Amino acid sequence: MRFVNFAIVKFSFFLVLGILTAHYFPIPFLILTPLVVVLSLVFVFWLLARQQLIQQVYLGIAAYLCFFAIGIFSYQIRLPEFQPNHFSKIILDNSPKILQIKITQTLKPDRFNHKYFAEVNAINGIATSGKVLINIAKDSLLKPLVPDNVILTYTTVSEISKPQNPHQFDYSNYMKLQGVYGQLRISSNEILKVSKDSKTIFGIAQNLRAEIIRKLERSKLEPDERAIIQALVLGEKKDIDKNLYEAYAAAGAVHILAVSGLHVGILYIILGFLFKPVKRLKYGIVLHSILIVLLLWCFAVLSGLSPSVTRAVTMFSFFAYANLLNRRTNSTNTLFLSLLTLLIINPLWLFQVGFQLSYLAVFFIVWLLPIFKGIGHSKYWLVRKTGPIVGVTICAQIGVLPLSLYYFHQFPGLFLFTNIVLLPFLTILMCGGILIVLLAVFNSLPNWLSEIYNRMIEGLNTFINWVALQDEFLFEEIHFSALKVIAAYLLIIAIALAVKNLNYQRLIVSLVAVSLILTVFIYDEFSTSTNHLIVFHKSRKTLISHKNGKKLTVYKDDLNLRYDKTYPIKSFKTAVNISHYSEEKLPKIFRYNQKNILILDSLGVFPKQSNIHAVILTGSPKVNLVRLIDSLNPKQIIADGSNYRSYIKRWENTCKLKKLPFAYTAEQGAFLIE
Template identity: 40%
Template structure:
């Protein structure tokens, strides 16, 4: 109605704009509200099921995740909860963890219906501060609970694979199996699978870290970069169709069909589906041959994907893909316009450089926020790899096709293996220049958003300098400074912390920018490095664990052996139990009357359970780091 009203008016008013805004806002709000698991009546977390009842879950495997050393992981789409003769229809995603030593795990694949014992558990948060939270990561994928079991307790209800995703997954696994019959190196085959087929489970940690340090990690995950290069190649190859009647329409249809065929080849993983969806819209915009059409296509794809699943907005890959493409569209012409070489080779390299620089402008703030490091040699890595990435993709697809029909010649196998080997060696060399890797950089969310405000303001000023736009940039700078000041103020001056470390004791005391670590080991573990970065620690010292210590003005007794603590006029406020001392905790509580009892990760669990019951009986707060995480003590 508002649209037809606006068309009939000679001087349009604000009614149509307001109506459009309200419509989009209502759509977005409704979609977001309905996608929250707690707001879905038939979601399994909203069902009241007695825990003592023997319940079986009927679910479909929707995705296989990268395995760990301890477990194989799958995401299940729940369908029914079966208890006795009753059957309750449910929905929602759940994480299935199968023990790594379970037999026949390889028989499970997406599309299968399985029967699983219904023993849902909360996904545990990290036990030490500032560590990566797998629970938050899973929640962003709408996975609310997990089931830990082994293969012997799994029943396969149906192996039928009638949907497109299961067919796509099966096709990818068959192609990988065909490739393994040829003489590829281990690392080369792992990169091949990641680069072309989107399967990263065989990439070693060292190889992954090298690509990350060299600023080329995006090569190992099929994303907007791969799909963009593929779209560029296909758009060039199909350019001749524009000379025919309806050629542009046929070209768009073929482009979209070929992009989705590639997505099927890679197993239709969520990241690939998102990237192909985005570039399907961009493919349409390219045929209109207007920059605004490409930008409109980008935002239209963003709007539609968020309507389908608002949780995409919180996924790192989604954010990085859209920011990189947006930045390339906006900044690349400006950067390329700064220098126009006459030689074709130099011009080509400068085009690639301008694309890489433009993409980095968009993703650097977010990369620093999430990953806390910036590869200083990213431009060199991309300048060497990007010119050949399209060729590698094309040759890789040919190799896969020939291998699938058993016609792959040995010389092509060796040649492609050599190319991938050179790429890995180059990445390893770049990653080895540690002085150019700016790590342990920490910025807050407010700082990240303010940097984007400044970049947006600078973009406006480049196009046209006005008083309002200069003020916009100055406001962005002020917000950045204010958020930096606030972030620094939130860091406590003095703090003590009892970390969780399995079979070990690690106690830290922070004073200003100095950190003392009391432990029997003198290495900076991952959780210590993260704490040092977040708390802006400049100096770290390792010391032996004492018997008595002052933790942020809290007198603390550390009990690690059986002995008589005949200490007169000694009243510790905190009692720390370590190394499984077989002490009479009730007697210690009666003697010292502590305010808090803490057991760290060095203790046997059966003793922890006994101590917990004793503390509960004596009405003393008890904290076990293996369940509640690290214990903080801040100065009053």
């Protein structure tokens, strides 16, 4: 770790701490004043420190507080409440309004809708700002929109729905971390006008990418092979078949489908080789660096400026700048300098999974790779060539493993084998992909080259599918909580420090870290061993689960279907650490925690029985709810997603008249019975 500038590392740490503070503990009052005060203190201490040979500690404290405040400020100014013209402040009711919106990004469509991100320029003629998600129903009469299109529509801005079942992916929160705070659902007849606005660099890049894809579609490339080229070279993954993508994930090779630092590094080497003759010119070294950095940023914009690509290009830009100044640099300095720069520009990137995994992978490669430096030393050619790949792959996997388990709950056991086979050929695939894209742009792609590349990608996909079929090496549904992530990283850091330089203090720290992770695992086992009964929400189906410690029993209305691998049961049982799972037929009366729960199906027949705590209405029963309430005197009425919506309002009104609590899972989410 020679030449490490620890000030950059500390500044980055306090900036991240400020962003996290603003995210989890939002400050409701004006934050500009304390920031100005802190910056003023930094300036005063800097003036004083210039006159002193020995620097005072107060300057360092003030500087750290400054970056902490910048983190808070840069995050909170992006919240709607701190933006005076945000569209959410104009929309005070659910009535339709005339909206002028500008398309900024095309998203992957679903079966029924085209999807876009858009900026809200005006509402009822009032200038506004803010991003929304647009769902436009597919219509053969309406051409798909492109970035920089401006549409005028008369519709309602609605909230993005929260998850309706526990431990499900929160799409609403995910969109907020993209800066998106509302959505539109539009049909073609609600679009009053479509026009073109002034072009933006991002719009030009997306339209260029779309045009390249259209030209690739006219080539002899097969759909699956073309989708891989689009992912490798253009960063466009939406055309990849779902099953193929899952195969790459199971094989531990999904990172090659997302344009990242690995791809940027390969492109950097290619460009460095191609522009090597430029160095012979006067000021050739400067021109060489400028050309490479400029083309790398063009590639980043063309591929959509994903966090991992932006991180990599920023790092290489700093490397190039240091080389121009003929200054020694360090990968750790450059890594944290890029982190500091990008988070000041957009603090929301901190919460994107790709951003987190990208930085962790690079940091652990830089930090841990010296431990594995002896792997490639051998008299055998194959060992010398594969040794560095093994070292880099292991370091990266160590760095991302805890976070990957937390987000994806699976571990590909053959990741090392997959990367040893794939990484040497990735350069060939990228070079071939870039060549094919360039030839396709100029309508000069020969069929024989398409056939060769088809065979190469087909061979790659065959290998990936074979690896993915080795089920015994794919470990799925791994429960890994946030506490386990923290404890795991502390353990990794403690062990790495001990391996680098073993002494008494580091040995004690390692033992404490081992004790901590064991404590976390014990606590996790205890905290997930609770008991409860949940009425899940699932459209047109009834699902009720009984959790008893680490055992989960799901009661269902259809014995022909299994739910352990599908929504919403799969993610739920992983999140609550279930080890024993079973499914049974839905009973008529369920007894839980000394409470009788009646499940009323479509027949609407209920027993003449008292002491009913709750009634669960399923399958739209034709029942006189007033008579049922008078007869059974329940404490709660619950309706799940298997009921007609037309029945719900009537039942809700009846419960209001009877002053009885009524819950509908489609509106209130899954219902928990204590």
